[in-house]
Amino acid sequence: MKFSVLVALAAAGAMAATPSRRDDSPVYTASKTFPTQGFDGMYYMPEGTEQQPRPKINRVDGQGYFPDSIANPYYIPPRPPSNEAVYPRKKESGDKENVISNIFDIGHQLFGNGNDNSAKCKLCRSALSSLKELVLIDPELLPEVAESICKTFNLATLFGLANQCEGVLGKGAYGPIAAQLLAYGDYSGDSTDGQAICAMSPVQFCDWPDRTLSDDFLDNWFGGSRHAPQHVVDSWEKKRDQAHQRKSDNLLRVAHVSDLHIDPRYLVGSEANCQYGDTIECCRMNSRNYGKYAGYVPWGQIQPWMIDEPANYWGAYKCDTPWSLMGASMEALKSVGGESGYDLALFTGDITAHDDIFHYSREFVLYSQQAIMDILKEHLGDTPLMPTLGNHDSSPLNLWAPHSLPDGRGNQFSWDSDYVAKLWSNKGFIDGDAANQVRRHYGAYSMSPRNGLRVISLNTDFWYKFNFFNFINSTNPDVSGMLRFLTDELFAAEEAGERVWIIGHVLTGWDGADSMDGPSNLFYQIVSRFAPQTIAHVFFGHTHEDQFHVYYYNDNGNPTTASQDTRNVVANAFVAPSVTTYTNLNPTFRVYQVDPETYEVYDFDQYYSEVDEFDDLINNNRNHGPVWRHLYSARESYGNFGKSQSAGKYVAPVQLDQGWWPDGAPLNASFWSALIDEMSVNPSVLDKFSKNQSSGSKKGNTCENDTCRKANECYMRSGTSTQGRRCNQDYASMARG
Known part of the structure; x- marks a missing residue:
């Protein structure tokens, strides 16, 4: 077995942990005034809380300030600039009318009654072939045809588009992207590009294709070195044992923030309890609660009688982060760091x-x-910050194109990677070598912010299911080359004796809803190869909720066969909650305590502000902003394994101290897998976890039955999409109410 057993830690000399508690003690009270330091000026600064501030933002590329119209809450552009649309090149000539007629004939069969699943799958793939034929004749015709298909077959309801067929599939949005997907994908014969797209449909016309990786593929991928050399394992175990016995008093403090989702178009007093119609975003000038008011509102003329729940100056449960809350969150983050700040x-x-x-x-x-x-x-100062890109950090959102696309289309997102390379470098977050990697690898980079630690940041859009470019050449689990970059960096770190943190946005596992099967499977194999001796931890965001999942050893290319036993666990992923309150969450950030040699997490503290208190701040004209509190310590909340120990279910290779995880042991993969074991015999621990999942929000749901608890235990053990899809899908986002 590849995973080497951790040394058993003696209880002698270890302090018994304190009982679990939800502290709720205030740690910072934000100012009522927006912190303008760090900005060159303000386009608008409110006298009080009547409206959001609008800072002037100076471009790093030397092109001056972004115009106020971008962030003016009274102006929302109806469509993207027309010059941002990128189509595939026209390739053929043909009878467009006949092709379109054939597409609609297939559509009536596909969306009509009758036909078994096998027939539906064939029809779906046939429709893609016909759409490809149309795109090769006239790619710019596709948006119009797609809009018509959407309306004819009521796909707005099926795909959750409300009344937005034209907007979503239009020329400035996904229409041109769909044209590229159709032009460059292979939908002939038994090709699995079409099967994967049809499996992705909400009604899942096809089964997901098998993405098991062969022995030949894995031998080639790892250059014949599919397992860590023994000297690497021995060196790591020596370093680990020394660190665990030492229990350093000089732990590093590492801040982790995720999913900020700044909304510069947030309009105070607009509809905070909106319904999906004209927009998906609440707290906007065009947000509506149709049970309250469904009419047109002229510019700047929203009246209280039109609104079911007015958007609070400090934020609201169904909205993204206004500037007021962003400023308060950054102030709290800085304050918790203290005079010495953070190490990373x-x-x-x-x-x-x-x-x-x-x-x-x-x-x-x-x-x-x-x-x-x-x-x-401005608020972190000289603290080294390691950033990564999220799926919302491109336009159109969710998308990045691989360089392998023909016709020069592989460079259509270079405007984004070039800008962030310069931006991150200008702020001092990354060095020149990493900036060059950002340009070459779609925003991904590798650098060493401290001796002995390598941080590898990935653009996880290349395993995100809603990045439609991933369905082109979908049999290749690494169409972008990003996982090749990751593997090569891990080999270099292994040779140098470094520990590695992998950071990304979209998680590979949990409920299986987000990642593509092929790339998440390959990532699982990479983690199995390099953890725990080189990979210390993986850090994600994306779900907005406080979650984690673990990786068990697997080297046969099929993670569904992995033995999900704590004795086989090799790594864990921390999934950090969000600063944005979207949806039904409290704004949150996290601070880890980390060993300075092994770079393992020994504990983390979660901090939050209660959205339910925001109305009081306004209604009673308080002279301060949101109050930030300590929510919980991971070690104190989850470190008691007494029930599983008594039941004979505790199998982690760490000797407990009176039922508690000992002070000398880090919160590594064994801890988190053993926690799942504890949850299985002690439901109160999972209940506590589900409350923390929404950062203490009163709007969040909690697990209150065995079905929900079993589903969550399944999510926590799932590190790939194929593993996650085997879990009950009804409880994946319990925190969102």
């Missing part, structure tokens, strides 16, 4: 607001990236 900081993606695809633009994304890096730099 991680940011795991998603800066740009949730919004309709047709409200995105390149300028909106770049404004958001610049603004957030500005305010992070």
Whole structure:
């Protein structure tokens, strides 16, 4: 067995841990005034809390300030600039009318009654072939045809598009992207590109294709070195044992923030309890609660009688982060760092607001990236920050194209990677070599912020299911080459005796809803090869919820066969909760305590502010902003394994101290897998976890039955999409209410 057993830690000399508690003690009270330091000026600064501030954001590329119109809450562009649309090249000539007629004939069969699943799958793939034929004749006709298909077959309801067929599939949004997908994908014969797309459909017309990786593939991928050399294992075990016995009193403090989702178009007093119709985003000038008011509102003329729940100055449960809350969050982050600040900081993606695809633009994304890096730099000072990109940090959102696309289309997102390379470098977050890697590897890079630690940041859009470019050449689990980059960096770290943190945005596992099978499977094999001796931890965001999942050893290319036994666990992924309150969450950030030699996490503390208190701040004209509190310590909340020990279910290779995880042991993969074992015999621990999952939000749901608890235990053990899909899908986002 590849995973080497941890040394048993004696209880002698170890302090018994204190009982679990939810502290709730205030740690910082934010100012009522927006912190303007770090910005060159303000386009608008409110006298009180009547409206959101609008700072002037200066571009890093020397092109001056972003215009106020980008962040003006009274102006929301109806569509992206037309010059941002990228189509495939026209390849053929043919009878467009006949092709379109055939497409609609197939559509009536596909979406009509009758036909078994096998027939539906064939029809879906046939439809893709016909659409490809149309795109090769006239790619710019596809958006119009797609809009018509959407309306004819009521796909708005099926795909959750409300009344937005035209906007979502239009020329400035996903229409041109769909044309590229169809032009460059292979839908002939038994090709699995089409099967994967049809499996991705909400009604799942086809089964997901098998993405097991062969022995030949894995031998080639790892250059014949599919297992860590013994001297590497021995060196790691020696370092680990010394660290665990030492129990350093000089632990590093590492801040972790994720999913900030700044909404510069947040309008105080607009509808905070909106319904999906004109927009998916609440707290906007065009947000509506149709049970309250469904009419048109002229510019700046929202009246209280039109609104079911007015958007609070400090934020609201169904909305993204206004500037007021962003400023308060950054102040709290700085305050918790104290006079000495943090040793390191991680940011795991998603800066740009949730919004309709047709409200995105390149300028909106770049404004958001610049603004957030500005305010992070101002409040973190000289703390080394390791950032990564989220799926919302491109336009159109969710997308990045591999360089392998023909016709020069592989460079269509270079505007984004070039800008963030310069931005992150300008702020001092990454060095020149890493900046060059960002340009070459879609925003991914590797660097060593401290001796003995290598941080590898990945653009996880290349395993995200909603990055439609991943369905082109989908049999290749690494169509972008990013996982090749990761593997080569891990080999280099292994040779140098370094420990590695991998950071990314979209998680590979949990419920299986987000990652593509092939890339997440390959990532699982990579983790199995390099953990625990080289990979210390993996850090994600994306779900907005406080979660984790673990990786068990697997080297046969099929993670569904992995033995999910704590004795086989090799790594864990921390999934950090969000600063944004979207949806039904409290704003949150996290601080880890980390060993300075092994770079293992020994504990983390979660901090939050209660959204339910925001109305009191306004209604009673308090002279301060949101109050930030300590929510919980991971070690104190989850470190008692007494029930599983008594039941004979505790199998982690660490000797407990009176039922508690000992002080000398880190919160490594064994801890988190053993925690799942504890949850299986002690439901109160999972109940506590589910409350923390929403950062203490009163709007969040909790697990209150065995079905939910079993589903969550399954998510926690799932490190790939194929593993996660085997779990009950009804409880994956319990925190969101």
